[in-house]
Amino acid sequence: MDYKILMENALKGHPNRIKHTLGVKERALELGKIYAADLEVLEVASYLHDITKYWKTEDHLKLINNSFITDNIHEQMYHPISATIYAKSIGVSNPVTLEAIQYHMWGKIDMALETMILCVSDYCEKNRTFNDAKVVYQMALTDLNEAYIHMLESTIKHLKEEHITPHQDQIDTYNYYLKKENERIHDIIK
Ligand SMILES: [Fe+2]
Ligand SMILES: [Fe+2]
Numbered sequence: 001m002d003y004k005i006l007m008e009n010a011l012k013g014h015p016n017r018i019k020h021t022l023g024v025k026e027r028a029l030e031l032g033k034i035y036a037a038d039l040e041v042l043e044v045a046s047y048l049h050d051i052t053k054y055w056k057t058e059d060h061l062k063l064i065n066n067s068f069i070t071d072n073i074h075e076q077m078y079h080p081i082s083a084t085i086y087a088k089s090i091g092v093s094n095p096v097t098l099e100a101i102q103y104h105m106w107g108k109i110d111m112a113l114e115t116m117i118l119c120v121s122d123y124c125e126k127n128r129t130f131n132d133a134k135v136v137y138q139m140a141l142t143d144l145n146e147a148y149i150h151m152l153e154s155t156i157k158h159l160k161e162e163h164i165t166p167h168q169d170q171i172d173t174y175n176y177y178l179k180k181e182n183e184r185i186h187d188i189i190k
Contacts, residue, residue, distance in 0.1 A: 001090065003047035010051045016127075021050055023125030024118070031117045031140055041114045044092060045100035049118060052082040073167070080104055106152060106170045107177075116148050123151045145184075149177055 011017045025046035032042045052060065060078035063085050064070055070078070084102040092098060099108075100115040107119045124137035124147075132154050140147035152174040156166045 003044055006090075007047045007051055011054070014054055017050060017053060019127055020125060021047060023127045024049065024121045027121035027125045027137070028117050031121060031144065032114070034141065035113060035117065035144055037113045037117055038096065041094060041097045041100065042117060044087075044094075045097045045104070045114065045118050046121070048083055048087045048092070048097075049101050049104045049122065050079065050083065052086055053079045055079070055082060077105065077167070106155065106167075107148065107173055108169070109173055109176045113144075116144060120144065120147050120151060123155075145177065145181055149174070149181055152177070 007021055008018055011021065025043060028042040028046045029039055031037070032039045052063075055078075057075060057078070060075075060082045061070060063082045064078065069081060073081075080102050084098050087098060087101055096112045096114050099112055100118040103111060103115050104118050104122055107115055120136060120140050124133045124140060132151075136147045136151045136154075139150055152170070156170065156174060159166045
């Protein structure tokens with residue numbers, strides 16, 4: 001299946017989202033090569049990660065069909081879930097690809113390398129104009145974990161400034177990776 005054509009058709013009318021998706025793919029492959037990740041996983045997950053972004057709420061809900069999930073998350077978080085179900089429906093079966101799509105907003109505890117790369121690429125692809133995108137990109141070239149932690153830190157800080165409560169999973173994931181990173185640094189200097 002040509003996922004690029006599929007994505008371009010699905011996002012027709014949203015040229016900036018197509019540009020963003022292509023930017024994410026480019027970034028993900030660039031980082032994927034540095035960290036010896038699965039490039040096929042990254043390519044497919046990049047193309048599909050925002051494919052349902054502009055669906056109407058009722059279309060997300062029809063596909064998700066699980067009130068436990070939808071009651072517990074903000075509407076903005078529907079698209080990674082519906083995109084994952086959609087990906088399965090068109091035959092994507094690699095669990096890492098599906099994980100990367102589902103958790104592309106902020107990752108998850110114990111995520112695959114490819115999921116972390118997709119999260120970071122989503123944040124720092126070349127069309128992102130905010131300054132932190134450049135900072136995270138530079139960090140990611142040499143230390144993916146550091147880039148990821150910095151990205152989450154900035155996102156949580158930004159949400160708080162906007163008086164939006166970060167999702168508990170986002171905070172838990174941040175704390176998990178921060179602790180892991182501190183332990184790693186401690187081991188190095190011990
Ligand atoms: Fe997204
Ligand atoms: Fe995205």
